[in-house]
Amino acid sequence: xxxxxxxxxxxxxxxxxxxxxxxxxxxxxxxxxxxxxxxxxxxxxxxxxxxxxxxxxxxxxxxxxxxxxxxxxxxxxxxxxxxxxxxxxxxxxxxxxxxxxxxxxxxxxxxxxxxxxxxxxxxxxxxxxxxxxxxxxxxxxxxxxxxxxxxxxxxxxxxxxxxxxxxxxxxxxxxxxxxxxxxxxxxxxxxx
Amino acid sequence: xxxxxxxxxxxxxxxxxxxxxxxxxxxxxxxxxxxxxxxxxxxxxxxxxxxxxxxxxxxxxxxxxxxxxxxxxxxxxxxxxxxxxxxxxxxxxxxxxxxxxxxxxxxxxxxxxxxxxxxxxxxxxxxxxxxxxxxxxxxxxxxxxxxxxxxxxxxxxxxxxxxxxxxxxxxxxxxx
Amino acid sequence: xxxxxxxxxxxxxxxxxxxxxxxxxxxxxxxxxxxxxxxxxxxxxxxxxxxxxxxxxxxxxxxxxxxxxxxxxxxxxxxxxxxxxxxxxxxxxxxxxxxxxxxxxxxxxxxxxxxxxxxxxxxxxxxxxxxxxxxxxxxxxxxxxxxxxxxxxxxxxxxxxxxxxxxxxxxxxxxxxxxxxxxxxxxxxxxxxxxxxxxxxxxxxxxxxxxxxxxxxxxxxxxxxxxxxxxxxxxxxxxxxxxxxxxxxxxxxxxxxxxxxxxxxxxxxxxxxxxxxxxxxxxxxxxxxxxxxxxxxxxxxxxxxxxxxxxxxxxxxxxxxxxxxxxxxxxxxxxxxxxxxxxxxxxxxxxxxxxxxxxxxxxxxxxxxxxxxxxxxxxxxxxxxxxxxxxxxxxxxxxxxxxxxxxxxxxxxxxxxxxxxxxxxxxxxxxxxxxxxxxxxxxxxxxxxxxxxxxxxxxxxxxxxxxxxxxxxxxxxxxxxxxxxxxxxxxxxxxxxxxxxxxxxxxxxxxxxxxxxxxxxxxxxxxxxxxxxxxxxxxxxxxxxxxxxxxxxxxxxxxxxxxxxxxxxxxxxxxxxxxxxxxxxxxxxxx
Numbered sequence: 001x002x003x004x005x006x007x008x009x010x011x012x013x014x015x016x017x018x019x020x021x022x023x024x025x026x027x028x029x030x031x032x033x034x035x036x037x038x039x040x041x042x043x044x045x046x047x048x049x050x051x052x053x054x055x056x057x058x059x060x061x062x063x064x065x066x067x068x069x070x071x072x073x074x075x076x077x078x079x080x081x082x083x084x085x086x087x088x089x090x091x092x093x094x095x096x097x098x099x100x101x102x103x104x105x106x107x108x109x110x111x112x113x114x115x116x117x118x119x120x121x122x123x124x125x126x127x128x129x130x131x132x133x134x135x136x137x138x139x140x141x142x143x144x145x146x147x148x149x150x151x152x153x154x155x156x157x158x159x160x161x162x163x164x165x166x167x168x169x170x171x172x173x174x175x176x177x178x179x180x181x182x183x184x185x186x187x188x189x190x191x192x
Numbered sequence: 193x194x195x196x197x198x199x200x201x202x203x204x205x206x207x208x209x210x211x212x213x214x215x216x217x218x219x220x221x222x223x224x225x226x227x228x229x230x231x232x233x234x235x236x237x238x239x240x241x242x243x244x245x246x247x248x249x250x251x252x253x254x255x256x257x258x259x260x261x262x263x264x265x266x267x268x269x270x271x272x273x274x275x276x277x278x279x280x281x282x283x284x285x286x287x288x289x290x291x292x293x294x295x296x297x298x299x300x301x302x303x304x305x306x307x308x309x310x311x312x313x314x315x316x317x318x319x320x321x322x323x324x325x326x327x328x329x330x331x332x333x334x335x336x337x338x339x340x341x342x343x344x345x346x347x348x349x350x351x352x353x354x355x356x357x358x359x360x361x362x363x364x365x366x367x368x
Numbered sequence: 369x370x371x372x373x374x375x376x377x378x379x380x381x382x383x384x385x386x387x388x389x390x391x392x393x394x395x396x397x398x399x400x401x402x403x404x405x406x407x408x409x410x411x412x413x414x415x416x417x418x419x420x421x422x423x424x425x426x427x428x429x430x431x432x433x434x435x436x437x438x439x440x441x442x443x444x445x446x447x448x449x450x451x452x453x454x455x456x457x458x459x460x461x462x463x464x465x466x467x468x469x470x471x472x473x474x475x476x477x478x479x480x481x482x483x484x485x486x487x488x489x490x491x492x493x494x495x496x497x498x499x500x501x502x503x504x505x506x507x508x509x510x511x512x513x514x515x516x517x518x519x520x521x522x523x524x525x526x527x528x529x530x531x532x533x534x535x536x537x538x539x540x541x542x543x544x545x546x547x548x549x550x551x552x553x554x555x556x557x558x559x560x561x562x563x564x565x566x567x568x569x570x571x572x573x574x575x576x577x578x579x580x581x582x583x584x585x586x587x588x589x590x591x592x593x594x595x596x597x598x599x600x601x602x603x604x605x606x607x608x609x610x611x612x613x614x615x616x617x618x619x620x621x622x623x624x625x626x627x628x629x630x631x632x633x634x635x636x637x638x639x640x641x642x643x644x645x646x647x648x649x650x651x652x653x654x655x656x657x658x659x660x661x662x663x664x665x666x667x668x669x670x671x672x673x674x675x676x677x678x679x680x681x682x683x684x685x686x687x688x689x690x691x692x693x694x695x696x697x698x699x700x701x702x703x704x705x706x707x708x709x710x711x712x713x714x715x716x717x718x719x720x721x722x723x724x725x726x727x728x729x730x731x732x733x734x735x736x737x738x739x740x741x742x743x744x745x746x747x748x749x750x751x752x753x754x755x756x757x758x759x760x761x762x763x764x765x766x767x768x769x770x771x772x773x774x775x776x777x778x779x780x781x782x783x784x785x786x787x788x789x790x791x792x793x794x795x796x797x798x799x800x801x802x803x804x805x806x807x808x809x810x811x812x813x814x815x816x817x818x819x820x821x822x823x824x825x826x827x828x829x830x831x832x833x834x835x836x837x838x839x840x841x842x843x844x845x846x847x848x849x850x851x852x853x854x855x856x857x858x859x860x861x862x863x864x865x866x867x868x869x870x871x872x873x874x875x876x877x878x879x880x881x882x883x884x885x886x887x888x889x890x891x892x893x894x895x896x897x898x899x900x901x902x903x904x905x906x907x908x909x910x911x912x913x914x915x916x917x918x919x920x921x922x923x924x925x926x927x928x929x930x931x932x933x934x935x936x937x938x939x940x941x942x943x944x945x946x947x948x949x950x951x952x953x954x955x956x957x958x959x
Contacts, residue, residue: 057390084321107429110484111346111454114427117336119328120320123343126484136453136479136487141400146393148480155482181342183322346454347488 007187009094012171023159030073030099031062031156034149037072038065039092042079044105044139051142063149069095074152077131079139080108080121086128087182093129093167100164101156102131103148106139113138127177130163195236195270203228207273219273226284228272229259233289238263238270241290246300250331253278255306259286276306285311303329404475405458405505408451410492412438414470417445418555418610421462421471424513429455430462435493442560443608453479453487460505465513467553467610474504509614516615519548521622526825530796533692536822537599537622545626549576552618553610561608563933563941564591568605568620575627581637583627588638591940592664592707593657596686598625600695602786602816602935629699634706642710643670648954651676651732653720653894656684657936658927659738660704661943662950663712669951673712674732678719680769682708685740685928686936688765691790693797722896729899734950737910737918737925738943741888741934747782751839752884756847760791760885767794775800776880780849782806782836783885784813789820791883792828800880802827805834807854807867835869842878849877890929899923915949915958916942924949 040048052058052065066072069092081089093102104125107113112123125131132155135148155161167174196208199218207219220228232238238261247256254275261270276283285308287294295318297308302318305327317323326333391398400406412435422430432447440446449462449471463471471491476498481487489496509516522538523529529536540548554569562568567586574583587594601621609617631637649672652659660682663673681687682704686695708714720728728735744759746752760783766773779795781788784806792802804823806813809832813820824830833854842848852874854867889908892900904911904919910930912918918925926942928934952958 054388054390056393060390060392082319084319087321104484107454107456107487110487111452112339112343112427113455114457116345116427116455117339119325119333119335119338121339121343123339123345124484127344131484132482134481134484134487136456136481137477138457141477143391143393143398144478144480147478150394151480151482160482181322183324188317188321346484347452 007091007094008185009171012168027156027159031153033062034074034101034152035064035066035072036074036076037069037092037096038067039069039075039089040078041081041085041089042077042106042108044076044078047105047139047142047145048076048078051145056142056146058146058149061146061149061153069093070097072096073099074101074103077102077104077109077125077129079106080113080115080118081125082120083122083181084120086122086178087185087187090128090178090182091187098164098168099161101133101152101161102129102163103133103135103152104131105135105137105145105148107136110134110136122181128174130167130174132161132163195268198236199228199231202231211271214267215269215271217271217273219275222274222276222283225257225259225272225274226286226289229261229286230289232261232270232272236263237265238268240264241286241293241296242269244293244296244300246304246306246329248278248304248329248331249275250278255281255304257283257300257306281306282309283307284309285314287311303327305330399503400475400477402475402503403505404477404503405460405463405473406475406477407453407479407496407498408462408471408473408491409499409501409504410449410472410490411470412448412492414468415448415492416443416468416470416557416610416613417447417449418467418553418557419445419447419449420465420467420553420555420610421449423554424461424465426459426461427455427457429453429457433490435490440560443557445555445557445560448490448493450488450490453489454484463505463507464511465553466507467514467555468613469507472504472506474498474501476501476504514551514553514611514615515547516611518551518616518619519544521619526827529693530826533797535696536693537625539629540619540622540626542626545623546576546578548619549573549623551611552576555610557608557610558605558620561605563604563938564944565941566591566605571627572618572620572623575623580627580630584631584634584637585639587624587628588640590944591937592661593686593703593936593940594624595628595699595703596657596695597621597937597940598623598628599699600686600690601937604937632702634702635709638706640668640710642668645672646670646954648672648733649674649731650734650736650950651728652736652738653725653728654678654684654738654740654927655682655704655714655716656738656740656927656939657686658939658943658946659684659736660707660712661940662736662738662924662926662946663943664707664710665944665947666950667707667710667712669947671950671954675712675714676718676720676724676728677714677716679765680717682714682716684738688768689761689787689790690768691764691794692768693793694790720894722894725894725896725899733922734953735923736916736943736946736950737923737929738927738939739890739892739894740928740939741890743889743891744884745887745889747836747839747884747886749836749838751841754839754841754847754882756845756880757839757882757884760787760883761888763791763883764794773798774881775883776846777801778879779803779881779883780805780877780879781883781885782834783887784808784810784815785885785887786815786819787887788883788885789815789823791885793819793823793826795881795883796823796826796828803829803831803877803879805831805836805849805851807833807835808864809833809856812864833867835867837869837874839882846878846880847882849879849882851875851877888928892929912942914945915952916946917949917953917958922953924953 109125115121133148133152203224204221209217240262242260242262245258256275259272297311298314300306301314419432429452430449433450435448549572552572556569558568571583571586603621605620606617652675655675655677663675666673683700744761775795775798779800780803781792782805795802835852835854837850840848852869856865857868902920910925912930916924916926924946926946927939931938
């Protein structure tokens with residue numbers, strides 16, 4: 001990867017900065033203030049608008065969109081992922097601070113959905129990123145998304161939402177899978 | 193239509209058709225295409241290149257390039273088509289006539305592998321980063337096979353139960 | 369900035385009394401629309417595993433899997449759809465195309481899991497808790513993919529029919545046939561219903577795409593009497609058609625008829641692959657459909673085949689028994705000629721008796737018995753030997769061989785099968801008033817319902833629950849049938865009710881002829897005693913194994929003489945099975 005040092009994880013972080021005596025309190029608090037990185041990857045992002053605005057008003061459950069991955073807790077994969085997007089998604093995910101959670105919307109991340117035979121859309125997201133909650137649908141309605149977030153909150157509350165730990169522990173496995181489809185880790189400069 | 197008659201006088205027209213009131217279609221030879229586009233732009237008011245697309249006629253061994261032009265004053269579209277060989281497809285760029293053609297040609301180069309001579313950016317990746325196979329929009333590209341090999345699937349499908357299987361299953365069951 | 373600008377924002381306070389339009393999920397749950405396309409539910413009892421949902425699914429989300437507790441049977445593949453919610457896009461095409469309407473969708477839409485492997489399920493088998501929900505997307509019959517009604521077949525009007533022996537059914541025109549063929553969903557459930565396992569969906573697809581020659585070639589892969597079947601088959605396949613559950617089944621028989629009738633010279637159409645000639649020879653007794661089928665495929669495999677037929681024409685019961693308004697002679701001739709052109713030797717007017725049977729045993733390496741049932745069952749009532757009591761099978765044979773027959777003005781036909789219908793309709797064509805007397809009810813008749821309807825249209829009366837008691841002589845060359853009425857006695861669930869004579873009542877009917885059509889039996893007197901004692905016979909039929917071999921080595925049997933179904937397609941199937949059996953027998957690999 002060489003000069004892409006700034007973009008992607010090169011090695012496992014030495015210290016996991018989560019746990020300790022206040023863990024339970026931390027979990028309780030975290031579950032009630034989930035900040036979601038405002039990044040829509042597929043058609044599902046259209047369902048996020050009513051979810052986070054006044055119709056379903058996810059903010060009353062402590063969820064809101066933030067514009068930068070560094071402040072976010074949750075990454076929503078909202079539908080199909082192309083190889084090109086996957087590279088950006090990995091970059092976004094690795095920039096987020098632990099603990100961090102991934103929610104996958106729709107059929108596409110599970111087994112390809114209607115893009116199962118596409119030359120450019122991945123079929124199984126769990127090969128490339130650790131996903132905590134899967135919500136199927138095409139696309140899931142805001143109610144289903146909120147049901148998924150409720151499950152995520154329960155998982156965080158009980159300390160079971162540890163996808164981010166798995167990612168760090170199995171970084172080599174994930175990297176290997178990612179490298180199978182992403183040959184070139186250079187990010188282009190968008191100057192055209 | 194007037195414009196089609198004019199074109200017929202000046203260029204070698206292989207096919208022409210008035211599709212709709214605001215849409216006409218002309219097919220021409222590879223050689224006449226660029227003069228025809230220039231003529232339409234300079235003298236007939238077809239100032240805008242709406243898009244360029246490509247069709248794979250695999251049975252004929254040809255790619256067909258389709259240039260869609262728009263005349264804003266007459267509110268009229270014209271589709272100009274030409275066929276180029278499918279083997280080592282090559283054509284001239286028109287980005288000096290319409291700069292926006294550069295991106296369209298880049299996309300066609302990526303999706304069909306047509307080489308637009310003189311286009312400065314066509315070799316850069318547009319959508320497909322790290323592409324490792326034949327261009328995917330060609331009809332001989334097996335997209336399902338590629339997807340299964342590269343991206344895998346969760347559980348192989350047993351597929352549709354084909355007809356004979358049904359009666360075989362029945363016969364087997366009856367023998368038991 | 370004036371006062372107005374300061375005060376204006378305060379106007380927002382008037383919204384304070386309004387109800388917020390936020391839906392307070394999860395405190396409030398909002399039900400989806402009545403026809404929302406949510407998760408699938410399948411009625412496993414109603415589902416027949418036809419796989420139409422799997423075939424139509426644009427995402428290959430559905431595959432058919434065997435399900436515990438569901439056995440395949442005729443008209444049911446035993447498979448059930450399994451849906452992958454990692455593929456599904458909830459388009460509802462599976463529901464729209466379901467021929468039995470067993471598959472539907474509920475308006476349930478929340479499915480959250482922590483592992484990605486929990487999204488595959490068999491609706492109806494894996495219970496998810498929303499099965500009872502009534503709301504949701506269902507098939508709308510008005511917007512079905514396939515037409516519920518078959519393209520009607522044109523027929524001669526009844527009043528014209530009784531005048532002539534011309535074919536009643538006129539056949540499809542090309543456009544009609546293609547429209548009908550297009551209804552087929554290609555599930556293949558019909559194949560299990562066909563004794564001969566014809567490749568029905570394949571040839572229907574060929575017809576739908578206009579490749580008629582290919583279609584006939586597919587038929588000839590396992591049936592050299594495709595045109596015969598296209599005209600007179602008992603078409604059990606159609607009763608297993610998946611479309612028959614909600615509408616009319618595909619007219620498989622008429623489509624076969626359409627494709628085969630298009631070609632007058634089969635030699636130019638059918639591509640046969642002939643094997644190298646072999647030095648074994650097979651003798652076939654009886655040139656019926658079964659015998660000729662065996663002859664055709666044995667000849668293609670290179671064996672020397674000789675067919676011995678007692679009657680002056682080949683075709684067996686299809687020649688002698690089926691009236692010509694159902695199956696014209698030229699059609700039979702065309703098919704038989706094609707079979708003979710493959711190198712089959714045919715000896716007509718060659719009645720095989722005990723002496724000749726011994727000769728054949730010496731001459732041939734294997735023998736196939738396809739003699740059919742030529743001896744009629746008798747009524748078993750006093751006075752049956754009256755000259756005016758005739759048997760349907762003899763009557764029809766005489767008519768078909770153009771021998772003179774006299775039926776008089778009034779005829780009663782006793783029986784309720786296809787032969788009874790044929791005898792009645794033929795008598796109608798000879799100008800008689802015809803009554804069919806059947807001991808059960810009309811709904812119990814084994815005859816094809818189209819035949820019954822046809823007979824009634826032509827003015828045949830059908831009397832139910834009639835049991836003949838005796839036959840008496842009547843003046844003026846007539847005959848008197850004395851009969852009693854029957855009552856139907858229930859025999860418990862799953863069994864046909866039995867007709868029982870009501871004692872003490874007797875009725876009389878004076879007619880010119882009584883035609884008895886209560887079935888036929890085998891006449892096995894041609895078997896020499898040394899063979900006959902070895903050959904196992906079960907309830908009047910020769911017992912055969914699954915390769916059609918009798919208990920005597922090297923002697924095979926098939927058709928009506930060996931099976932209980934006694935129709936042409938079963939005979940053809942027996943013939944085809946015997947070919948495989950004979951080949952294995954010659955190779956010494958008989959299993």
